[in-house]
Amino acid sequence: MKLAKKIEIIFFFFILDILITGCLEDNILTILDFEINNSADLLLYLEGNGDYFNSLEAPAVLNSNTVYYSLGTSLVIDIRTPEEYQNGHIRHAINISHDNLFEYLKNISTDYSYSKIIIVSSTGQAAAYYTCLLRLYGFNNVYFMNYGMASWNIDFAEPWISALNNSSYLNFFTNFTTQKPDYTRLPSISFSQENLNVEEKLDERIALLMNIPFDDTRHSNLNSTCCIDFDTFMRTEFDNPNSYLICFGDDGLYYYGSQGNQLNPGHPRGTVLYKAIPPYFELRCDKYLQTIPAEKTIYLYSYNGQLSAAAVAYLRELGYEAKSILFGGNTMFYSRMSDPTYDWLIRWAFIPSDIPNFPYEIE
Known part of the structure; x- marks a missing residue:
């Protein structure tokens, strides 16, 4: 009872501060009567303690060149299966499954001298998801390697290369804008006990989400807890009324050519744009987070699936049922992503010829 009262007081002063500083838009005032629940408790805590996901720190990604030249001072954790690890891994990398990673880092957090802890998966998307969860918990020196092992050596690039595609569903695309819906309540989250403080809630929620598999290697016939391939989604x-599709990027990803030009449609019809890049950070509570319908399944795509994977981790932490569309724009419209004349998007395109082919070890 005291905890609930404390949360209400914190929330009151939080809203008061927003109103005084002018950060809250007038039309958000319609949501101020919602009940303080576990999701709001976590949201206020996260935004009041660095707000990692909505900051310049996110998504905490390093390219393979940076990883290679920091191997002497960094701990590399390979979260692929033991078989994949044994078939080739970065020198001195240790193999830890995603469901053991959280406890492992908690146990060594006061007994290591690494400047960085780098999470490596097959394509980078699973690593982006788990890295975001670990950052939300407070592991501020955790990063993931861009494009995963596929960016280390061409021998590991098949999952990415086979996913590069121009979808057959482009005839369902448009350049017309779908507006964000009205503000709504945050999702409901249940915990093992009712009297947990917010740090204990965060710990329990992170542990739960770290245990969920994130299969970042398949590009067809996949619909799992955290991710889905684009063709399966389409x-x-x-057309499911309980689906809510988000383009998590910017205007360059959402549109193609001039807005409204139907000769070059940019996104699946009905897609809603939430701008991820600075200075927008539209998943903040004082922006448009609560326009995301809590009762629907949220599907997100980004440039290459890594940013949307991190967003899924953040949204699931707050109780949303969210899934990342694997490989993002690279599997939806690769010719557009890799077009050298469209330099805004090519920086997020997977280019096999750019792979540096660093050495690796086999068990």
């Missing part, structure tokens, strides 16, 4: 979920 085939099974696109």
Whole structure:
């Protein structure tokens, strides 16, 4: 009871501060009567303690060149399967499964001298998801390697290369804008006990989400807890009224050519744009987070699937049922992503010829 009262007081002064500083838009005032629940408790805590996800620190990604030249001072953790690890891994990398990673880092957090802890997966998307969760918990020196092992050596690039595609569903695309819906309540989250403080809630929630598998290697016939491939989404979920599709990027990803030019449609019809890049950070509570419908399944795509994977980790932490569309724009419209004349997007395109082919070890 005292905890609930304390949260209400904190929330009151939080809203008061927003109103005084002018950060809250007038139309957000319609949501101020919602009940303080576990999701709001976590949201206020996260935004009051660095707000990692909505900061310049996110998504905490390093390219393979940076990883290679920092191996002497960094701990590299490979979260692929033991078989994948044994078939080739970065020198001195240790193999830890995603469901053991959280406890491992908590146990060594006061007994290591590494400047960086670098999470490596097959394509970078699973690593982006787990890295975001670990950052939300407070592991501020955790990063993930861009494009995963696929960016280390061409021998590991098949999952990415086979995903590069121009979808057959482009005829469902448009350049017309779908507006964000009205503000709504945050999702409801249940915990093992009712009297947990917010740090204990965060710990329990992170542990739960770290245990969920994130399969970042498949590009077809996948619909799992945290991710889905694009064609499967279009085939099974696109017309589902309980689906909510988000383009998590910017205008350059959402549109193609001039806005409204139907000769070059940019996004699946009905897609809502939430701007991820600075200075927008539209998933903040004083921006548009609460326009995301809590009762629907949220599907997000980004440039290459890594930013959307991090967003899924953040949204699931707050109780949303969210899934990342694997490989993002690279599997939806690769010719557009890799077009050298469209230099805004090519920086997020997977280019096989750019792979440096660093050495690796086999067990």
